[in-house]
Amino acid sequence: MSTHETSGPLLDPSTPRSERLIGLFRVHARLDFEEVDSAIASGDVVRIQRQVHRLKGAASSFGATALAECAATLERTARNGEIPSGASRGELKELLQATLHEVESGL
Secondary structure (H helix, E strand, O other): OOOOOOOOOOOOOOOOOOHHHHHHHHHHHHHHHHHHHHHHHHOOHHHHHHHHHHHHHHHHHHOOHHHHHHHHHHHHHHHOOOOOOHHHHHHHHHHHHHHHHHHHHOO
């Protein structure tokens, strides 16, 4: 069980989402994760912090609270000059995939 699993929904039902916003989130969240993943692989904490901050903001605006919280944890790790662990990266990926699955299921 991941440390960021929630008993509630992955998506805040009170957050309004237009079709355009859903489309943008689906594309950009994946791209942002790929950038985070690449930054972790290269060990660039400044880039990790920047990219995970971007993903956190997108997730927060979209109402994907669990994903935003996980991204915030990785951002704090990078801000402290540390490379997030593989487990943290895996957790972020799992939450992103679960969130996107929920989004796509609702279309």
